[in-house]
Amino acid sequence: MLSLFLASMEGTVVATAMPSIVGQLGGLSIYSWVFSIYMLTSTTTVPIYGKLSDLFGRKIIYIISMSIFLGGSVLCGQARSMEQLIIFRGIQGLGAGGVLPLAFIIIGQLFTLEQRANIQGLFSGVWGISAVIGPLIGGFLVDQVSWQWVFYINIIPGLLAIGLVWFAWKEAPHSAPARVNVDYGGAGLITVGTFALLLGLYNLGSPVGWWCLAASAIFLTTLIWVEMRVPDPILPLPLFRDRLFTVSILHGILAGITVFGSMAYIPLFAQAVLGTSATQAGLTLTPMSVSWTVASIFGSRLLMKIGYRTLAIVGMILLAAGTFFMAQITANSSWVSIMLFTSVMGIGMGLSIPAFLIAVQSTVKKSDLGAATSTLQFFRSIGGTLGVSILGAYLAINLPSRLMAAGIASATLSLNSLIDPLARASLSLAEPIRFALALTIANMFMIAFAAALAGLVVVFFAPPGMIAQLMQERASDQPTG
Numbered sequence: 001m002l003s004l005f006l007a008s009m010e011g012t013v014v015a016t017a018m019p020s021i022v023g024q025l026g027g028l029s030i031y032s033w034v035f036s037i038y039m040l041t042s043t044t045t046v047p048i049y050g051k052l053s054d055l056f057g058r059k060i061i062y063i064i065s066m067s068i069f070l071g072g073s074v075l076c077g078q079a080r081s082m083e084q085l086i087i088f089r090g091i092q093g094l095g096a097g098g099v100l101p102l103a104f105i106i107i108g109q110l111f112t113l114e115q116r117a118n119i120q121g122l123f124s125g126v127w128g129i130s131a132v133i134g135p136l137i138g139g140f141l142v143d144q145v146s147w148q149w150v151f152y153i154n155i156i157p158g159l160l161a162i163g164l165v166w167f168a169w170k171e172a173p174h175s176a177p178a179r180v181n182v183d184y185g186g187a188g189l190i191t192v193g194t195f196a197l198l199l200g201l202y203n204l205g206s207p208v209g210w211w212c213l214a215a216s217a218i219f220l221t222t223l224i225w226v227e228m229r230v231p232d233p234i235l236p237l238p239l240f241r242d243r244l245f246t247v248s249i250l251h252g253i254l255a256g257i258t259v260f261g262s263m264a265y266i267p268l269f270a271q272a273v274l275g276t277s278a279t280q281a282g283l284t285l286t287p288m289s290v291s292w293t294v295a296s297i298f299g300s301r302l303l304m305k306i307g308y309r310t311l312a313i314v315g316m317i318l319l320a321a322g323t324f325f326m327a328q329i330t331a332n333s334s335w336v337s338i339m340l341f342t343s344v345m346g347i348g349m350g351l352s353i354p355a356f357l358i359a360v361q362s363t364v365k366k367s368d369l370g371a372a373t374s375t376l377q378f379f380r381s382i383g384g385t386l387g388v389s390i391l392g393a394y395l396a397i398n399l400p401s402r403l404m405a406a407g408i409a410s411a412t413l414s415l416n417s418l419i420d421p422l423a424r425a426s427l428s429l430a431e432p433i434r435f436a437l438a439l440t441i442a443n444m445f446m447i448a449f450a451a452a453l454a455g456l457v458v459v460f461f462a463p464p465g466m467i468a469q470l471m472q473e474r475a476s477d478q479p480t481g
Contacts, residue, residue, distance in 0.1 A: 001103075001122070001126055002157045002158070002160060002161040002164075003062075003066055003099045003103055003158065003161040004099070004100065004103040004104075004126050005126050005129070005130050005157070006069070006099070006154050006157055006158055006161075007042075007069065007096040007099045007100050007103075008100070008126060008130040009130035009133075009134040009137075010038070010092070010096065010154075013134045013137055013138040013141075013150050013153075014034065014035070014038075014138070014150060017138050017141070017142045017147045017150040021034075021082075021085070021147050024147070025079065025080070025081055025082045025085060033086045034082075034085060034086055034089050037086050037087075037089050037090040037093065038089045038090070038092060038093040038096070039093070039198070039381070039385060040090070040093065040194075040195055040198050041090045041091075041093030041094045041096075041097060042093035042094070042096040042097040042100070042381075043097065043194060043198070043378065043381040043382065043385065044097070044190060044191045044194040044195060045093075045094055045097030045098065045191070046097050046098075046100065046101050046374045046375075046377055046378040046381065047190060047234055047235055047371070047374050047375055047378050048097070048187045048190070048191075048234060049061060049065055049097055049098035049101055049102060049374060050101050050102075050105065050370040050371050050372075050373060050374025050375065051183070051232075051234045051370065051371050051374070053102055053105060053370040054367060054368070054369070054370040054371055055232075057171060058102060058105060058106050058109060058171060058370070059165060059166070059169065059171045061098060061102060062098070062099070062102045062106070062165055063162055063165065063166060064098070065095050065096075065097070065098025065099050065102060066095065066098075066099055066158055066161060066162050067095070067162070068091065068092075068094050068095030068098070069092055069094075069095025069096050069098075069099055069154070069158065070095070070154060070155055070158045070159070071091065071095070072088055072089070072090075072091035072092025072093070072094070072095055073092055073151045073152065073154040073155065073158070074151070074152070074155065075088035075091060075092075076088040076089060076092060076151040077148040077149070077150075077151040077152050078148075092151075100377060101370070101373055101374035101377050101378075102370075104357065104361075104373050104377070105369060105370045105373045105374070106165075106169075107119055108361040108369050108373060109369065110169075118300060118301055122296075122297060129289070129293055137153070138150055141153065183226075183227070183230050183232055183233050183234040185226050185230065186223060186226055186227050186230060186233055186234035186235065187234050189219050189220070189222055189223040189226060190220075190223055190234060190235065192219050193216050193219030193220040193222075193223055194216070194220075194382070196212045196213070196215045196216035196219060197212070197213065197216035197220070197382075198385055198389075199212040200212030200213035200215075200216055201213075201385065201386065201389030201390075201393075223235070224237070234371075235371075235375065236368055236371040236372060236375060239364065239368060239371070239372055239375070242363075242364075243461065243462070243463055244359060244360060244363060244462060244463055245360055245364070245372065247356075247458055247459065247461050247462040248356040248357075248359070248360050248376055248462075249375070249376065249379045250455075250458045251312070251316075251352065251356055251455055251458050251459060252353075252356070252376055252377075252379045252380035252383060253379050253380070253382060253383035253386070254383060254451045254452070254454050254455035254458060255316075255319065255349060255352060255353065255380065255383065255451075255452075255455050256379075256380045256381065256382070256383025256384040256385075256386070256387060257383045257384070257386050257387035257390070257448065257451040258319060258323055258345075258387065258448045258449075258451045258452040258455065259319070259345060259349050259384070259387075259448075260383070260384030260385075260387050260388060261384065261386070261387020261388050261390065261391045261447075261448055261451075262323065262326065262342075262345070262387070262391075262445060262448045263285060263288070265391060265395070265441055265444060266284055266285060266326075266338065266342060267284055267285065268441070269329070269338070269437075269438070269441045270284045270335060270338060272434070272437055273331055273434055273437055273438045273441070274331075274333070274334075274335055274338075276335055284335065284338055284339055284342065285342060286339070287339040287340070287342055287343035287346065288339075288342040288343055288345055288346035289346065290343070290346070291343040291344070291346035291347045291350065292346035292347070292349050292350040293350065294347075294350065295315075295346065295347040295348075295349070295350025295351050296350040296351075296353070296354050297350075299311055299315070299350055299351040299354060299355065300354045300355075300358065303354070303355060303358060307464070308355040308356065308358065308359040308462075309355075309459070309462050309463075309464055311351050311352070311355040312351070312352040312355040312356060312459045312462065313456070313459050313460070314351055315347070315348045315349065315350070315351030315352030315353075315355065316348060316352050316452065316455050316456040316459050317348070317456060318344055318345070318347050318348035318351070319344075319345055319348025319349060319352065319452050319455070319456075320348070320449060320452035320453050320455075320456055321344055321348075322341050322342065322343075322344030322345035322346075322347075322348060323345060323445055323448045323449040323452045324449050324452075325341040325344070326338075326341045326342070326345070326442075326445040326448070326449075327442055327443070327445035327446045327448075327449050328442065329341075329438070329441075329442050329445070330438055330439075330442065331434050331435045331438035348452075352459070353380075356376070356462075357373070357376060360372055360373070360376060361373060387448065387451070390447065391444045391447060391448070394440075394443070394444050394447060395440055395441070395444060398440050398443070399436060399437060399440045402436040402439060402440055403432075403433065403436050405436075
């Protein structure tokens with residue numbers, strides 16, 4: 001829980017500190033890459049760590065990934081330029097890509113099914129808690145100490161987590177295959193292909209972006225060809241023949257688009273349209289984080305009583321409902337109503353995400369546990385990145401046209417000044433601009449609503465039944481399958 005908390009909190013803590021970091025190091029034009037490079041490296045390495053843990057054991061791979069994360073944290077605190085910070089954040093993300101999935105994989109290995117439902121809810125709740133206190137910790141450290149401590153704060157909890165896993169966890173003897181076939185080709189293709197995909201999405205609309213997307217399509221197509229021919233693939237392609245696993249993957253992508261795409265622009269709406277302070281804008285997401293945490297805990301306990309499918313359907317209905325309400329917001333909406341709508345979205349995610357994770361972990365073979373868990377998290381992260389990029393592209397394209405319709409030259413208003421916290425703090429929006437921005441963001445939530453509806457439809461294709469029943473069906477299929 002310590003390690004998961006550190007890795008999941010990193011994004012919110014750094015976001016709070018970025019204005020001070022930019023003020024000292026400069027590089028305002030490239031400051032967004034501090035977030036982008038961390039997401040890129042941590043996302044693309046998730047399946048690699050999962051597969052390596054299947055081959056060499058959970059403990060040693062966990063220790064290595066946490067060590068890389070802490071080493072990157074120290075280097076970030078020592079950065080003397082924005083370029084150095086971006087490079088060191090990439091190293092930090094390389095470690096986080098292993099810490100995140102291994103935390104969940106270890107749960108699946110340590111606990112029985114009945115225990116796992118309860119424990120998984122607590123671990124899922126860590127995400128919500130980190131989102132609540134991350135900005136508070138970051139703000140306190142920047143105001144009272146220095147921005148470097150936003151990174152140094154990871155060291156003591158991280159070392160404690162390493163010590164607990166190394167000395168207190170008695171891992172069962174792990175027998176690696178006599179000949180270990182690490183899929184280096186697949187690892188390289190998935191890294192380069194996903195990197196090109198995310199670069200293309202971040203530069204959508206420019207020639208560079210389209211070239212990156214084309215390159216990504218080539219790399220990822222080649223990846224599938226390679227994975228079908230290697231003896232021990234990094235991506236568990238045979239698992240995609242399982243309906244539960246495939247539905248879980250599609251659900252993770254669509255839910256990620258809905259929630260993580262929305263979360264990136266809710267504070268912008270609160271501050272730029274509703275006129276709240278920066279602190280209030282950040283607190284707008286607190287109800288979502290709290291409701292996500294509570295729903296994860298209680299939903300995991302209901303799992304064995306009502307079934308994972310029912311729980312996921314209820315969760316996606318609530319997620320779609322909350323997103324639909326967000327699509328109705330206007331320039332005259334209240335701050336309280338925004339928090340109410342986002343809390344409904346949080347409940348939906350808290351019910352549906354752990355349901356599929358526990359179902360998949362309980363039905364796959366033990367040898368596929370690491371690959372299956374990390375693949376689920378990988379595609380959910382890809383969904384979040386897709387959501388941020390798609391909604392951002394919509395904002396960049398449609399806001400200038402709405403401003404022109406209102407008789408305002410788009411050249412007089414920089415989109416960066418709306419997103420950049422430094423410039424946004426002093427930006428005074430005229431009424432026509434405020435209404436244009438409100439309408440654009442509301443329409444962005446319609447895109448998120450469409451993704452949530454698609455996710456709800458996908459859930460209905462999940463195999464019905466309780467997890468215990470599914471486990472028995474999988475076991476009976478083993479001899480002939």
